[in-house]
Amino acid sequence: MQIKLTKVYVDDHDKALNFYTEVLGLTKKADFRNSGYRWLTVASPEDPDGPELQLELNSNPATKAYQQAMFEQNQPALILHTKDVKADHERIKAKGGDFVMPPTDVTASVIAQVKDTCGNLIQLVQPNW
Numbered sequence: 001m002q003i004k005l006t007k008v009y010v011d012d013h014d015k016a017l018n019f020y021t022e023v024l025g026l027t028k029k030a031d032f033r034n035s036g037y038r039w040l041t042v043a044s045p046e047d048p049d050g051p052e053l054q055l056e057l058n059s060n061p062a063t064k065a066y067q068q069a070m071f072e073q074n075q076p077a078l079i080l081h082t083k084d085v086k087a088d089h090e091r092i093k094a095k096g097g098d099f100v101m102p103p104t105d106v107t108a109s110v111i112a113q114v115k116d117t118c119g120n121l122i123q124l125v126q127p128n129w
Contacts, residue, residue, distance in 0.1 A: 076123035
């Protein structure tokens with residue numbers, strides 16, 4: 001079994017695509033439209049054929065409530081591993097990323113959290129193991 005797709009709920013597809021590609025540095029993988037529905041995914045440029053992240057519109061009241069509750073509780077909607085969280089923090093910050101937590105040493109890793117402009121916190125993790 002393999003994990004090939006996961007999703008994060010967003011409040012605007014275009015705004016999300018801009019953040020995840022231009023600010024975070026991921027690559028657009030799929031962008032299809034059909035009768036008002038949009039299937040939009042991004043992937044890591046380091047593993048373009050690896051898992052995809054679907055940027056799913058939070059048009060369902062249940063998903064919107066979940067997204068808002070997670071954000072209000074400072075819980076990340078997505079965790080991304082990195083080899084150098086401090087360098088990624090500086091790169092993302094220079095592109096306008098709004099960090100709510102700068103690189104911080106925690107048990108077994110260094111983490112940082114950035115708002116994705118679409119209602120989510122994204123956590124960057126540099127494992128120390």
